[in-house]
Amino acid sequence: MFLHLLVTIKMISCISNLETEKDLLLQIENQRKFYSLSSEKKVLNKYANRSGTITRLYVYYIYASVALYMCSPLVPKILDCILHLNESSPIIFLYEAEYFVDRREYTTWILLHSYVVTLLEATVVVAFDSLYFHLAEHACSLFSIACKRMDRLAHDIEFQKSSDQSISAKRDDVGDAVVLCIMQHMKALKFADLLGTVYTKALFFILGINMLAMSITGFQTVMKLDEPSESVRLGCFTIAQLIHLYFLSWPGQRLMDHSQEIHSAAYQGSWYNMPVHLRKLLMPIMMRGSKPCVVSAGGFYVMSLQSFSMVLKTSASYFTVLMSCQ
Numbered sequence: 001m002f003l004h005l006l007v008t009i010k011m012i013s014c015i016s017n018l019e020t021e022k023d024l025l026l027q028i029e030n031q032r033k034f035y036s037l038s039s040e041k042k043v044l045n046k047y048a049n050r051s052g053t054i055t056r057l058y059v060y061y062i063y064a065s066v067a068l069y070m071c072s073p074l075v076p077k078i079l080d081c082i083l084h085l086n087e088s089s090p091i092i093f094l095y096e097a098e099y100f101v102d103r104r105e106y107t108t109w110i111l112l113h114s115y116v117v118t119l120l121e122a123t124v125v126v127a128f129d130s131l132y133f134h135l136a137e138h139a140c141s142l143f144s145i146a147c148k149r150m151d152r153l154a155h156d157i158e159f160q161k162s163s164d165q166s167i168s169a170k171r172d173d174v175g176d177a178v179v180l181c182i183m184q185h186m187k188a189l190k191f192a193d194l195l196g197t198v199y200t201k202a203l204f205f206i207l208g209i210n211m212l213a214m215s216i217t218g219f220q221t222v223m224k225l226d227e228p229s230e231s232v233r234l235g236c237f238t239i240a241q242l243i244h245l246y247f248l249s250w251p252g253q254r255l256m257d258h259s260q261e262i263h264s265a266a267y268q269g270s271w272y273n274m275p276v277h278l279r280k281l282l283m284p285i286m287m288r289g290s291k292p293c294v295v296s297a298g299g300f301y302v303m304s305l306q307s308f309s310m311v312l313k314t315s316a317s318y319f320t321v322l323m324s325c326q
Contacts, residue, residue, distance in 0.1 A: 002213035002241075006206060007121040010128040013202035020198050021131065027191060028138050040145050047141035048134075055130040058247055065240040066122045070094060072233040073111055092230075094118060128202075129247055135195050136251030136295070142188035143258040143293075149184055150265040150285075153177045178278050185262055185285050192255060192293040203248065204298030211311050214241045215318035222323070245308060252303025256292040263289030 014021070035041055073092040091107055094114040103110060217238045224230040266286045295303040 002209055002217070003118075003121055003125075003237075005209050007124045009202055009205045009209070010124055013199070014128060017198045020194065024135055024191070024194060024198070028135075031142070031187075035145070039148065043144050043148065044138075044141050047137045047144070051134045051137035055126075055133055058129065058133075058243075059126045061243060062122055062126050062240065065236050066118060068236050069233055069240075070115055070118060072230065125244070129244070132199055133247065133251050135198075136255050139188060139192045139195055139293075140254050140258040142184070142191055143255075143262060146181060146184040146188055147258075147261045147265045149177070149181045150262060153181055178281050182281060182285060185288070188259070189288070189293065192259065192295075195255075196293075196295045200296050200298055203295070203303065204300070206248070207245070207297050207301055207311065210241055210245050211315050212318070214238055214245075214315040217241065218315070218319050219323060242312075245311060249303050249305055249308035252295040253305045256294055256302075256304060259293035260289060 032041075032044055035044065073094060091104065093103075093110065097110075097114075099106065099110055217234050221231050221234040221238055224234060263286060266282055266289060297303060301307055
């Protein structure tokens with residue numbers, strides 16, 4: 001039931017935000033063409049490769065968990081073939097559903113349907129999560145480029161102090177560099193804000209469902225310890241929910257960290273050697289950089305590792321209550 005709810009929410013979110021997601025992907029495509037410096041292209045490629053590697057590992061894990069989950073109905077039949085048990089093996093279904101037919105007569109078709117549905121649902125989950133992670137990593141790369149431009153600005157100021165250029169030429173060069181830093185920072189902020197707008201509603205419902213699901217399936221796992229196949233199946237599902245929640249929280253933490261790095265880069269630069277009017281241009285970056293960009297769940301929950309630990313504590317509390325009521 002919980003998996004069906006998660007998939008439904010993610011599908012609704014993808015469909016309702018289709019144009020915005022398309023716009024974000026087009027921005028990524030255009031930005032990869034826009035940056036001309038090799039160092040900035042390396043930053044984009046570094047984050048893109050990192051995102052690809054992590055999402056592939058996540059996809060492998062999710063499908064491996066799903067495969068293990070789907071093996072549970074086959075365990076009695078496999079044991080019957082190996083041990084030659086002289087008793088009818090119990091019929092295990094992936095989930096409870098009413099098909100309005102005789103289950104024993106149509107067991108094969110029911111299992112086939114549940115396998116297909118489960119694989120499709122897993123595909124929706126990994127598609128939603130992978131896109132979210134990729135977009136968040138690209139936002140981090142934009143902030144990283146802004147920090148590199150700020151560092152390069154500080155280096156240029158120190159270099160021009162000892163150069164033979166005229167004072168007006170020096171000011172023009174530094175002024176252009178400051179404007180580029182501001183534009184890059186604004187570009188990163190807009191992308192991060194748009195990312196948060198797309199996912200805030202879906203994440204709110206996903207977190208609530210995930211928290212309840214971890215508590216209930218954890219409770220069911222403990223109660224089914226005398227049934228190894230069921231306990232393994234439910235245990236894998238509980239661990240998958242934990243990994244799923246962590247995978248949604250980690251990009252938010254990275255976005256927070258990267259968005260605040262521009263604050264340190266601006267302060268550590270040689271801003272005191274700039275003309276007064278250029279110092280004033282840096283003040284908005286310094287002020288905005290002190291406030292991290294966040295991806296929130298409905299405006300109530302900030303996607304971060306600290307919040308992830310809070311959800312784990314809450315789930316553990318619910319689990320304890322369920323165990324005490326048993």
